Amino acid sequence: xxxxxxxILGFGTVGEGVYRTIHSHEEELTAVLGKKVExxxxxxxxxxxxxxxxxxxxxxxxxxxxxxxxxLDVVVEAIVGKEPTFTFLKKAISKGCHIITANKEMFAxxxxxxxxxxxxxxxxxxxxxxVAGGIPIIQTxxxxxxxxxxxxxxxxxxxxxxxxxxxxxxxxxxFAAALVQAQENGYAEADPTNDVEGFDAFYKTMxxxxxxFGIEPNWEEVEREGITSISIDHIEAAEKLxxxxxxxxxxxxxxxxxVGSVKPALVTKSHPFYHVEGVDNAVCVxxxxxxxxxxxxxxxxxxxxxxxVIEDLVYVVQNQHSNLKLYHADNDHxxxxxxxxxxxxxVHGLKENMINSQITWIDQITEEAIIIQATKQELEQLAxxxxxxxxxxxxxxxxxKNKNKAEALAAL
Amino acid sequence: xxxxxxxILGFGTVGEGVYRTIHSHEEELTAVLGKKVExxxxxxxxxxxxxxxxxxxxxxxxxxxxxxxxxLDVVVEAIVGKEPTFTFLKKAISKGCHIITANKEMFAxxxxxxxxxxxxxxxxxxxxxxVAGGIPIIQTxxxxxxxxxxxxxxxxxxxxxxxxxxxxxxxxxxFAAALVQAQENGYAEADPTNDVEGFDAFYKTMxxxxxxFGIEPNWEEVEREGITSISIDHIEAAEKLxxxxxxxxxxxxxxxxxVGSVKPALVTKSHPFYHVEGVDNAVCVxxxxxxxxxxxxxxxxxxxxxxxVIEDLVYVVQNQHSNLKLYHADNDHxxxxxxxxxxxxxVHGLKENMINSQITWIDQITEEAIIIQATKQELEQLAxxxxxxxxxxxxxxxxxKNKNKAEALAAL
Numbered sequence: 001x002x003x004x005x006x007x008i009l010g011f012g013t014v015g016e017g018v019y020r021t022i023h024s025h026e027e028e029l030t031a032v033l034g035k036k037v038e039x040x041x042x043x044x045x046x047x048x049x050x051x052x053x054x055x056x057x058x059x060x061x062x063x064x065x066x067x068x069x070x071x072l073d074v075v076v077e078a079i080v081g082k083e084p085t086f087t088f089l090k091k092a093i094s095k096g097c098h099i100i101t102a103n104k105e106m107f108a109x110x111x112x113x114x115x116x117x118x119x120x121x122x123x124x125x126x127x128x129x130x131v132a133g134g135i136p137i138i139q140t141x142x143x144x145x146x147x148x149x150x151x152x153x154x155x156x157x158x159x160x161x162x163x164x165x166x167x168x169x170x171x172x173x174x175f176a177a178a179l180v181q182a183q184e185n186g187y188a189e190a191d192p193t194n195d196v197e198g199f200d201a202f203y204k205t206m207x208x209x210x211x212x213f214g215i216e217p218n219w220e221e222v223e224r225e226g227i228t229s230i231s232i233d234h235i236e237a238a239e240k241l242x243x244x245x246x247x248x249x250x251x252x253x254x255x256x257x258x259v260g261s262v263k264p265a266l267v268t269k270s271h272p273f274y275h276v277e278g279v280d281n282a283v284c285v286x287x288x289x290x291x292x293x294x295x296x297x298x299x300x301x302x303x304x305x306x307x308x309v310i311e312d313l314v315y316v317v318q319n320q321h322s323n324l325k326l327y328h329a330d331n332d333h334x335x336x337x338x339x340x341x342x343x344x345x346x347v348h349g350l351k352e353n354m355i356n357s358q359i360t361w362i363d364q365i366t367e368e369a370i371i372i373q374a375t376k377q378e379l380e381q382l383a384x385x386x387x388x389x390x391x392x393x394x395x396x397x398x399x400x401k402n403k404n405k406a407e408a409l410a411a412l
Numbered sequence: 413x414x415x416x417x418x419x420i421l422g423f424g425t426v427g428e429g430v431y432r433t434i435h436s437h438e439e440e441l442t443a444v445l446g447k448k449v450e451x452x453x454x455x456x457x458x459x460x461x462x463x464x465x466x467x468x469x470x471x472x473x474x475x476x477x478x479x480x481x482x483x484l485d486v487v488v489e490a491i492v493g494k495e496p497t498f499t500f501l502k503k504a505i506s507k508g509c510h511i512i513t514a515n516k517e518m519f520a521x522x523x524x525x526x527x528x529x530x531x532x533x534x535x536x537x538x539x540x541x542x543v544a545g546g547i548p549i550i551q552t553x554x555x556x557x558x559x560x561x562x563x564x565x566x567x568x569x570x571x572x573x574x575x576x577x578x579x580x581x582x583x584x585x586x587f588a589a590a591l592v593q594a595q596e597n598g599y600a601e602a603d604p605t606n607d608v609e610g611f612d613a614f615y616k617t618m619x620x621x622x623x624x625f626g627i628e629p630n631w632e633e634v635e636r637e638g639i640t641s642i643s644i645d646h647i648e649a650a651e652k653l654x655x656x657x658x659x660x661x662x663x664x665x666x667x668x669x670x671v672g673s674v675k676p677a678l679v680t681k682s683h684p685f686y687h688v689e690g691v692d693n694a695v696c697v698x699x700x701x702x703x704x705x706x707x708x709x710x711x712x713x714x715x716x717x718x719x720x721v722i723e724d725l726v727y728v729v730q731n732q733h734s735n736l737k738l739y740h741a742d743n744d745h746x747x748x749x750x751x752x753x754x755x756x757x758x759v760h761g762l763k764e765n766m767i768n769s770q771i772t773w774i775d776q777i778t779e780e781a782i783i784i785q786a787t788k789q790e791l792e793q794l795a796x797x798x799x800x801x802x803x804x805x806x807x808x809x810x811x812x813k814n815k816n817k818a819e820a821l822a823a824l
Contacts, residue, residue: 021559021701028559134702136555143551146726147433147440148719272708275687289433289719290546293709296684298702307560307701314558 004033004317005040006074007066009088011051013186014078014102014129015042017306019053025310033317041066043079043088063088067095074316076309077101086110093117093125098316100309102129105194108203111210124319126312131204132157132281134304135297136311141212141285148287150212153251154395157204157262159279159299160188160195161227161247165264166277169235169244175228187279187300197226198247198262205249205262212285213251217260225263229390234348237369238266241401243346243394246273264392266346271396272296342373344398349388356382363400364408371398416445416729417452418486419478421500423463426490426514426541427454429718431465437722445729453478455491455500475500479507486728488721489513498522505529505537510728512721514541517606520615523622536731538724543616544569544693546716547709548723553624553697560699562624565663566807569616569674571691571711572600572607573639573659577676578689581647581656587640599691599712609638610659610674617661617674624697625663629672637675641802646760649781650678653813655758655806658685676804678758683808684708754785756810761800768794775812776820783810 006022008015022029022037029037041058043066044051053059060066063084066075075092077099079085085106089099093114101107107114107130118125128138132155141150156162160182167178179196182188194200202224209216227247235245243266252259267273272294276282281299286292298304344362350370355361358378363371371394372379383389402408418434420427434441434449441449453470455478456463465471472478475496478487487504489511491497497518501511505526513519519526519542530537540550544567553562568574572594579590591608594600606612614636621628639659647657655678664671679685684706688694693711698704710716756774760781767773770790775783783806784791795801814820 025559025701028561032558135705136552139555140548140552143548143555143723144719146444147437147722149440269687270689272687275681275684277682287719289437289722290716291710291713293547293707295705295707297705301703304702307556307699310559310701311555 002071003036003038004073005038005069005071006076006313007041007043007069007072007092008039009043009063009066009075009077009085010079011042011044011053012078012080013302014305014309015076016051017302018076018078018309021303021306021310029310029314032314035317037313040069040072063091067091072097074098074100074313076313077103077106078309079103080105082106082109086114089114090117093121093123096121096123098123098126100126100129100312100316102127102305102309104130104200104203104207108206111207124316126309126316127207128312128315129305129308131207132283132295133159133297133299133301134307135281135283135295135299136308137208137283137295138211140293140295141208144285144287144290144293145212148289150285150287151253152286153208153212153249153283154273155201155205155208155249155283156246156273156276156281157249157283157299158195158198158201158247159281160192161198161201162276162281162299163187163279164196165227165230165235165245165247168230168232169239172232172236174232175230195226196228198224201247201249201262205251205260208249208283209251209258209260213253213258215258217251217258221260223261223263227264230264234369234390234392237348237365238346240365241346241363241371241398242269243267243398244274245392246276248273248395266392266394268394268396268398274396342375344394345372345374345379345391346370346394347372347379347389347391349386349390350382351386354382354386354389361405362398363402364405367409371400414483415448415450416485417450417481417483418488418725419453419455419481419484420451421455421475421478421487421489421497422491423454423456423465424490424492425714426717426721427488428463429714430488430490430721433715433718433722441722441726444726447729449725452481452484475503479503484509486510486512486725488725489515489518490721491515492517494518494521498526501526502529505533505535508533508535510535510538512538512541512724512728514539514717514721516542516612516615516619520618523619536728538721538728539619540724540727541717541720543619544695544707545571545709545711545713546719547693547695547707547711548720549620549695549707550623551723552705552707553620556697556699556702556705557624560701562697562699563665564698565620565624565661565695566685567613567617567620567661567695568658568685568688568693569620569661569695569711570607570610570613570659571693572604573610573613574688574693574711575599575691576608577639577642577647577657577659580642580644581651584644584648586644587642607638608640610636613659613661613674617663617672620661620695621663621670621672625665625670627670629663629670633672635673635675639676642676646781646802646804649760649777650758652777653758653775653783653810654681655679655810656686657804658688660685660807678804678806680806680808680810686808754787756806757784757786757791757803758782758806759784759791759801759803761798761802762794763798766794766798766801773817774810775814776817779821783812 164178282296360373576590694708772785
């Protein structure tokens, strides 16, 4: 009974979490797989750094050394960035190794190629850890999707942004102060661009899209906005109406298009995301038969992400001879384009004289913060004329608090 | 390419939902399974009742007629009660049919026997629809459980009870009025005992227990209490402290025991169940590696439940030659018994002079509604002495509102 030999590429939070979990759960892994799982090698960047790795494990900065091991069954990749990881994984697959990745940027760009190459080489690719850390969202969607058709997906996919928004609201901190707190807690990198500008959530959204719809929206057409422009003023005005800012990834079938966006929006108390706080992630899937299902859990962190990798490890080893049906067929071609619908928007910086006949006043919070009903197009035209305007869509059922502007302002 | 022939036992909400979904999703089923799924027979109780079933389908009150069909691949059971369904399903398995059930009472009692019989006959058993309707909780736990060990499960598993509690709180209706509303909406049966006394949730909890822990608590030791004793007074007093009543199924590892209960409890705003309203179900799973994951969605209804059955249908047909590992091994034997921990309790009917030194005052809502800290044993001793006392545990992080009794009563 030969062992299963694993190489871990990268020994940051995720890599170390995987390493430690393989050791702490050695017995469970052996029981499930009928074989011992052994970490054979770890790829690192800096040889000088002190690490807590057993002496009998190959520790190297050279991936070729790992590839030339006499036995290597699974390569777990927990590095950041597209290259050289993509190249490493292609080589690993060609050598007959299963691969598991936690790298959303690389997988969003090259997932398709890796899956095709893996199929040719009769090995499997695990990527549960690329989206929403420990929440088994990819398996859940796959499970649901045998027959259900997904209509919409919404997600809070970046724990750092959600933590910052929670801090700002609860402690009345500025964005900058909340970011520092996130960095001190180890949630945000020294360069937080990927998180707070929405790139991280964008990559995860594209991976979800492929799984749920079989296709991705055109990347250039996906609105991507981070949370850096949200001020305490916006947050406090929204809170007066029982609304909360969340950074929301969204995928909607609209006519023959799949429309994606990753941007701040407001949710009402009835929306499942209203109480998703701190570094938690959540995903809401709307399908044709079941209706709406939501999942919530830790979106990042050493052990939640390691858990996703380890569950993938079992999956790829057990399914090594089956052809995983990863993406279902594209069946969106026959959908018809529908007209833009009127939606609810929270608008900041909108003055009385800017409102035109296409826009319906719904509620008022302060002189400048107002809830309106309009199509996105109408609002975009207005925002093009008046640069001071910031607008956010409202998700969930909104109950009007004030019947008219006078009443609203009197209530302040 | 032979079709897959299905018999549906029972044509109530679930049976009809399955029938309609097989027809509305014929194309998807054929695409996934490579074979057409055909309803060959429907077992009914009353021949006189008008039903919308195609003429070429065998409609019968005699199960033997269904069993003697020349081809029968899958039997979907959507009847209520333990018998004659258990007998029907044993016969179906012995004849080599896969079975899928939505019947929690029958499956909680006889699941083990059916699974063993199915294994012998090399067929599969689907039972996702027995717990939490459309939420794929059984598959999710199985997925998580390859390596993760479950520590605790909490669930809102009965949509009718949750609907009644929501109505009582939102509309200040009495239990009786809310129950009538539930019946008018089609959520509650004419005899609502199974739902409001917690039997339905109990059966579902036992099924979850087997999946998550490999064992069940001793049925006699599981506290089972419905929602009939919750009054508007309790609900209003709790709401003053930001607490909500939910009917909660709970499974906890405590020492060498698995402790189960199905009863009303209070949740704080930080608990994922706080915003689970109406007929929704939710399940929270706490495991050793991932931490806490929660799922929420429609727990009942024609199509959510039908969806669970149809996804099972695909599952059993695709996995017909594999040995499903349904329950993981019992590995609780070496756990040590731990002492009862101090917990937070919402107590109604507790008077000043009843409080003894073992009990810590935490917060006060009215003269009689009070939050205390105590072990369950201490509280049970107190309740044995004073019959007027009703107590409920509090789940989630509770923030004290009032520093002392005087302040609390002054704030009323």
